[in-house]
Amino acid sequence: MTEQNSPSDQKSGSKDAESLWEFVPLADYHIPGLPARSAAATSWTSLKRIFRRANEESTAAVKEEAKLSALPQVRLKYLVQPPNLSEAARALDASLNEWMLSCTSDCPVKFVIGQPHSDHAEIVRQWGLRYKATPITPPTYQQIFTGDGRWFDSWPVSDLPWILPNLERCYLRHASGLTLLRELFERAENGRLGRGVIGCDSWGWAYLQRVWPMSRPDALTLQAFDGQRLASLLTHLVALRSNKRICFRNARTGNDILTIPGSDSEVPREIVELAAHCRGNVGIAILYWRDRLRTEPDTEETNSDADKKMSEQGETDEERVWVSAKLSEPVLPIGTDEYTAFVLHALLLHGGMPASLLPELLPLSHYRCMAILLRLRNAGVVEWKQGCWWVAGLAYENVRGFLCGHDYLADGF
Template structure:
């Protein structure tokens, strides 16, 4: 070998947070071997009985307990969307179009992402009109929009600028006409993916760059969870007893190569189930975390060496020995078999607008108020909906069920 030649460095791994054109979004799929294995186990349970189809779990669900909210908040902190904002780049990267669209999936906080971006780039943040202004087609909201000389502008939530109503679209049309013509100067519009699917039916957006956060596949989800792990906590599968996350490096950085090589089937399946949506995967992961019974720490202490290391080594060992169990799955809410068009209208409206208050729902839906409130309360009792004090929304864990319900009835769905 030529002494002057040098081995070429390995190709750089892609960053965890990537902003790509929506056409380049790559939804992860479950690996074929893992799918075949699950089908084989299901066949075994069918032929041999529930107790012989597969090995007993390492920890039975009944033997584990839910974690308190404070502990969950520490183990699974809210997603920091600042890295996604940095991946959006500078405001002048697309000079051929005055406006860029940033599309966010449900539970991926595109408004928070654009708030970070606006702060970084000294952008003017536009406030959407309220429901009364929208239904009254109050032109004052449009008249108050003016170019900010020397500054880009940001509208974080385009879905808040319209209502699916005969009187609820005029302000949206007026805003898009001004923004896309360049009359407001360079800008960035955030929009929910379901709202965009509806908006494109009434106002095509040719030539406008559409960007989104690239899907999180199994390795990316593993890498994110490694980074989010505050401290040395071992997350063990309640099914197999094996770690679901590789050991965190001493420098605290989650290496992409290590995440790729050690991604477990459970996280690949979770990423595929969530269609690459990291916000949704965050909710699923959080809800699956469990703790051992109260006597478990004592049992571990009795099995530990009688003369453990002292000082910093002892603290490090104690931190490393902390165990959190991950339930093999959680029961996904299901829609009642008798769910009809009223329920479909209601759920579709909530997704198109990323949540609505009861007053807006009453104005948009052809459902008597008493019946609508009955639907809302029943769906919340079934954990299909949740109410944050202002708006009704589809609950995160119910989203895959609701999306499939609407798709099967040929309702308009988002593009993800």
């Protein structure tokens, strides 16, 4: 059986992990930088990408890595556990503590802005649980279109705080889709809704700043995970077996990236580069990390084998996991046109949406939208889950770069 860290280790580990999460005002967000050599390499890659066809890049693989295979889910489950968002909620609470204790009504609402795939809504929900805050469900699309004010009946009449974790789900980029949101801002800013915390996706926030121009320097966001923080977090995400060291090793160079348990040494270049590539977005960084982990074919395990192996102890002292040197990102298909850009932009601005709504917002027919979405899905750029289409985590950086490069409105991160 696999084992978690011992309780005392867990306690101290939890404390360390908690300090990794920090909420700061938007202006204090620091995008992690790259060492000069890596920055030059990144610029060269970007330049090559302008002239290269998409399918050339996707087929290029590191020769040595071709021999390695992806890890089975069961090993991934132990090597990269989902981050504990209650620690993030505690960090948010620390940032909101002063505001919660103050009795003035100058600032009845606090905004928490999160980048895509960084789970801002869940963090706000978990914070709300600590105060028994009333969670507000976003209005239905019909309510948004008709500006149905009955939605405001769902606000609590008591003095308890409320939370609205998904502000990006409360509007539509349509001439009839902004009324309810403006009404919400007016009521919330005036204090008519009481005290609450609103979570919003960074892309939706960028757009809403144009709809309801307001200066909110106090809006909070999760501080970027630079190399140091990311290395610590990835270490915490590993569920250790008591007597085994786990060594994450670069598949190209053979250098050790992380050794767990290990001494706090210099942050490996690979992790610094990963943090910079993800612009400090922890959710995306974890997705990349999971995607890059490899194993040698002869040690490949089936799920049952792996479980069996996990239950045996003391066989070896070190478990070696290879980390692919290449970021295998989905590339936008050849001939990505302005309509594809519209679809991707709409998905980001609304934090994902059902295909049936796209024709209402874009100058495209339903069939055209579906054709674009399916093409993007085949390329791995978008995915369909929970009834909505989303920009896939591994494709996010490419999509963001594409939209920014074409002068579309982008988030401030």
